[in-house]
Amino acid sequence: MSDAATKSPITLEEFRALLLTICDKETSQDPEHWTSENPLCGHCAVVALVVQDLLDGELLRASLTEIPEFAHMRSHYWNKLADGTEVDFTAPQFGDRYPQSLKAEIRAREYVLSFPETAKRYKLLIIRLGRKLGLIAS
Numbered sequence: 001m002s003d004a005a006t007k008s009p010i011t012l013e014e015f016r017a018l019l020l021t022i023c024d025k026e027t028s029q030d031p032e033h034w035t036s037e038n039p040l041c042g043h044c045a046v047v048a049l050v051v052q053d054l055l056d057g058e059l060l061r062a063s064l065t066e067i068p069e070f071a072h073m074r075s076h077y078w079n080k081l082a083d084g085t086e087v088d089f090t091a092p093q094f095g096d097r098y099p100q101s102l103k104a105e106i107r108a109r110e111y112v113l114s115f116p117e118t119a120k121r122y123k124l125l126i127i128r129l130g131r132k133l134g135l136i137a138s
Contacts, residue, residue, distance in 0.1 A: 022132060040090040045112055058106050
């Protein structure tokens with residue numbers, strides 16, 4: 001694990017569980033498909049940004065446009081940590097149909113945040129996480 005991982009105010013398991021309580025329709029890129037049964041739907045970019053905040057590493061992106069059942073999602077993001085480990089905290093949104101053979105490309109944080117709606121959803125998610133961790137007053 002990277003130094004950032006040891007400095008994180010939360011463990012990976014705690015973060016995984018907290019995501020289910022802070023992700024909702026308002027923070028989803030795909031509110032039309034978001035449900036309380038699938039709370040991580042449409043959260044890959046913003047969750048990957050938060051993971052990068054906590055653990056450093058790189059943002060990975062793959063196009064989904066050529067996979068018919070996921071084409072409406074356009075793309076998928078996950079993280080490559082400093083030690084080379086790839087983590088995808090939003091993989092559960094796919095259930096048992098996780099897209100295979102994704103061709104990952106590194107995306108700059110600035111690129112991901114250059115989309116105003118993504119930046120807005122990311123900020124909301126960070127505030128919610130901060131409140132849950134007691135780092136931001138409610």
